[in-house]
Amino acid sequence: MSCYVSHAMNIRLFARPLLLLGLLPALGWAQSATGDFQPASSNLSGAEYPKISADARVSVRLKAPDATKVQVQGGDGLQKDPLDLVKDAEGNWNGTIPSAGPGFHYYWFIVDGVRVNDPGSDAYLGYGRPTSGIEIPTPNEDFHLLKAVPHGSVREHWYQSNITSKWRRAFVYTPPGYDENPKKRYPILYLLHGAGENERGWSLQGHMSAILDNLIAEKKATPMIVVMDNGYALVPNEAPANTPGDMVKRAATLEQVYLKEIIPTMETAYRTLPGRENRAMAGLSMGGLQTMLIGMKHVDLFSHYGFFSGAIFGDMLADPKTAFNGAFADAKAFNNKVKVLWFGAGSEEKRFVEMAADACKKLGDLGIKSTYYESPGTYHEWHTWRRCLHEFAPLLFK
Structure with a gap:
């Protein structure tokens, strides 16, 4: 007997309430129809970067004026292989991840060979350590x-x-x-x-x-x-x-x-x-x-x-x-x-x-x-x- 295949989808003694902070970043995100980049809903308060475009490109920035090489990397569905960033005159390293899949992704910077988190995003336990996370909007899925x-x-x-x-x-x-x-x-x-x-x-x-x-x-x-x-x-x-x-x-x-x-x-x-x-x-x-x-x-x-x-x-x-x-x-x-x-x-x-x-x-x-x-x-x-x-x-x- 073969298994039934479904493809259907519409697209803690101390006990105290846990604030659902992890859910809040998924709300209130909007983009313009022109594809302009907007700060990610998962950014820490006041953080301009990372930014996301309407077609799910992700613009990242890290200020590291003394670094000689900076890359960004994430898991499958975001940026599997390290992406080289480019340094500007103010000491910011910039780059754009070309296409991000929907939902939550871990990511990090590699600064002169050292893995560091993005100061603009919250960190979650992933890959056995606190790791930056970003929410990519999910069109037609709520x-x-x-x-x-x-x-x-x-x-x-x-x-x-x-x-x-x-x-x-x-x-x-x-x-x-x-x-x-x-x-x-x-x-x-x-x-x-x-x-x-x-x-x-x-x-x-x-x-x-x-x-x-x-x-x-x-x-x-x-x-x-x-x-x-x-x-x-x-x-x-x-x-x-x-x-x-x-x-x-x-x-x-x-x-x-x-x-x-x-x-x-x-x-x-x-x-x-x-x-x-x-x-x-x-x-x-x-x-x-x-x-x-x-x-x-x-x-x-x-x-x-x-x-x-x-x-x-x-x-x-x-x-x-x-x-x-x-x-x-x-x-x-x-x-x-x-x-x-x-x-x-x-x-x-x-x-x-x-x-x-x-x-x-x-x-x-x-x-x-x-x-x-x-x-x-x-x-x-x-x-x-x-x-x-x-x-x-x-x-x-x-």
Whole structure:
């Protein structure tokens, strides 16, 4: 059985509210029809640069009068290879990125070989360090923007982990009306971030709360609680994961943190509905890998799964019938238990498209039902994952 392919798309005990500062830059941006460059909505207050044109070119500037060479670089979808900048008489280095894809992008300057952030933009944790970010407007797409609808809250929740001997932090989204309806209980989604990022990513870079608020207001998604915990978990003296193989090994510690600490903590602190049918797990890139490694071993706990550009590599599914303690061995039983098995990737991140398609086909050959979605024109980047969440969330808890 082949997987269903969807291309449809309309284009934290301390708990306190988290201001949705990461969403605000996406609002109030306008350009003239003539293509004039305008300051990016994501700029820090008063910063003139970077600027964006109506056709998505990005003009950058860095004042470094003593530098001998300055370049700008970003991830796929912005400026993959370093772009040389030109120095003017005032000591400013200027240049224009010729074409930027929609949504959020990381970027940085390289000054005489040293990577530095843009003082005109806010920084987000990406590539394992604070990194500048820019929002490129998304014509005809507003599903991820703040709208005049009821809003949920994102809370910062700290808890002590006995497994890692550290305090850990999660960001927890509670849907609109959660505080006003103290007797109502909700299903729960555990949403994981990618490598080099942390538990802030889905709220800030991903705009997940705006996405969920809008879907709930449109009655397209079931109101749910979303837990965004840190995807790194090490026991004392355990070395960090630096390779794909290490990620697989380290997932065993994260698995224990989820089973013994995250799930019990969150489902005690928040009003959740009981049972596996009210519990989902999804993640992007490394988080997709962790969803596979943890979630597929515990279909007794979860009934909905999402893999957004999931790093499902190597021989993980070489023999899908015996993988994950035989989770897929009985297709009929699996299909009866797992309501959603969802794969998504950006059309331009070819390796991840191939991995998703391969997993989907292997499982389909066993009779396992799944859905595959491809985000048109996007790379291994946040707009791919924003779109994935927008397509995945309406399928949950129906």
